[in-house]
Amino acid sequence: MRADEATLARRTALPLSGAWREFWRHPSPWLIGATLLTAVVARLLTGEWRLGDALLPLGMLAVFPFVEWVVHVCVLHWRPRSIAGLRLDPLLARKHREHHADPRDVPLVFIPWQVLLWLLPALLAVAALAFPRLGLGLTFFVTISAIGLGYEWTHYLVHSDYRPRTRLYRAVWRNHRLHHYKNEHYWFTVTTAGTADRVLRTYPDPGSVPTSPTAKNLHQSAGSNAAGSAQ
Template identity: 30%
Template structure:
């Protein structure tokens, strides 16, 4: 959830605005560029290599009926953990480093290269490997569980990176993930907290009936302001880019996206 590029200020000098425009120009706009940038980053390459290694080790022994059950349980654990960490750590009432970094992520122009640093990725991977190793006594199922956890984490890392690029998925689940996360950034950061599976918000009461039913927050306004400052075509370009995600949605999707985007852009300082 932390952008790899430098954080920008929405109220900085002309040199800051120029820096933001330069950063935005390097954000991928096509799927091939999206994949090229992602796969070249250590935060993608390291988990991918680890998953391949774990699968190779696990397949040296016969799979059992417990393997898919363990994998499914770990994925479910990831989905709950993803929501809980977002709500209770990154948007907590406590002032700590993780919250500060995440707040900067929200106040950075929406379109940016957002990949977690390799050090954080390696720390989480090591903790997961230790946890599942102890839980399954370093047996074959520990490999299955760890590979499933790494896979869920890699999917999350890719999704969060993709939805902050200029590339707009044509339709389907990936487009709904993008729309869901945009509402989290553009309307109210207390809602739309899940990521890999947007429906998880419905489980925990953080999926509003509509975008207009929750207030536009100060953090959302700052994000709109930073996006407008970083856009070479001012707020009209950023508004069009954000609104484009709703083009293939149904009428309700379009209305909700319009509430999130146009209200935030209008509220952003000029």
């Protein structure tokens, strides 16, 4: 981790404005951003505000670190397997393995646009069908879209050359960098400074954890990883 921080320090710092411009050069922020804008307009036109419209976003924000942890562990780190002769290896898992192999490849930082093409309509269906009134469903949709855009921005920024300047962002930056460059079996949260990791016991003292030889080659054994590096 120290070597990674030293490398970052030697690079020319990327200004936040430059990071913001680069962020919008990729399809995922546009897809989520357009969805968020549409959802906000629809929610404002619907009206019928109630207490639940204030409580629901607060509840979603409270549980999101744990949702993020579960998705990271169970979906993104999915180990390819065959069931009844059918190989199960979702696009999200494949792209995430590529992301670990090259954490500085910017397009791999974002949620694949192919996934968003079905995920966003699926979330809209949940908003329309799973709530007792349309207004509350749209509140859910606005909140989940905003969380998604915030996730994409935070994840991109952590992997960019923008240097941490605040204590909170440095904690988030360090947590995710440990996951990529120290050991892929810990530090699964991305947008928070290890909130769910602390509760779920995947936030060890970095000094007590060995540097993993497979952090850039998920699901490979240390021996096969070493052999592949020697070739």
